[in-house]
Amino acid sequence: MSRWKELPERLDSRVRQLVVQLRRLKDRGGLSLSSLATRTGYSRSSWERYLNGKALPPRDAVEGLARAAGADPTRLLVLHELAEEAWGRGTDEDGGTGTDGGTEADAAREPTPDHPSQEHPSEDHPSEDHPSPDHPSRDPSPDEDRRPRGPVALIAALVMVLAAAAVALLAVAPWRDDGARGAGEPTRGPHGSASFAPTPGRTYSCEVRREGGLLYAGHSTTRDAILQMSTAGWDVAEAQCLLRRHGFDPGGVDGVFGDRTERAVKRFQKRSELVVDGKVGPHTWKALRG
Secondary structure (H helix, E strand, O other): OOOOOOOOOOOOHHHHHHHHHHHHHHHHOOOOHHHHHHHHOOOHHHHHHHHOOOOOOOHHHHHHHHHHOOOOOHHHHHHHHHHHHHHHHHHHHOOOEOOOOOEHHHHOOOOOOOOOOOOOOOOOOOOOOOOOOOOOOOOOOHHHHOOOOOOHHHHHHHHHHHHHHHHHHHHHHHHOOOOOOOOOOOOOOHHHOOOOOOOOOOOOOOOOEEEOOEEEOOOOOOOOOOEOOOOEOHHHHHHHHHHHHOOOOOOOOOOEOOHHHHHHHHHHHHHOOOOOOOOEOHHHHHHHHO
């Protein structure tokens, strides 16, 4: 199992979630930095910075890693959209500096053969800049990473539309609750909408009320949806409202299961004498709605 470097403390939680998921996929797929460079077209040194939180990977790099690991990139692309907004905001506040204090130009610079890196970590500890010998190095700057180039602009827009549609379908799935929702229970979400697309910075209101002996916040009626880190949807917003009702602060009610929501779930599970795993399942839902 890889032993990763600690991510920078100042790294935004949304960027941190993306990097953690990328690391997990790399480990799960048994991918080396050289194989990532070969399969995605991004140099080994670029992946070192992406996986250490020093630079934000572009969308096609994220999608390329998912494909190489044999995973569905939809959830990663949602996380990337959130991370990109947080990264841009952090860069503006810091005057164009990266998480390690260097400028964006410094972050995209690789050492030349006359100035080799002084570190020699293992393949699972990306921290040196060596382009893949099997594939030409492509090391775009952060500005280039975020901007579709040439004829791929239309394809990139198409991918974004498809990703949004996939997220909406994932959010709708929990509502297929055969017979679980009784008469008089809340509607499928704010104003009866079953679709959900995370919007950075947006939060939702909580109108918790008791119906039929159970608590509902008006976002979801599920009693068995499995929620965990990086899950997004109305079920998450419902759980966040109910956690707040029970006195456990999940942070903003934004429908995204992040670090603060996970910590709130663990504290609630401990108080309720449930298995403390930080995930919301049928037993935790029962306690939340009780």
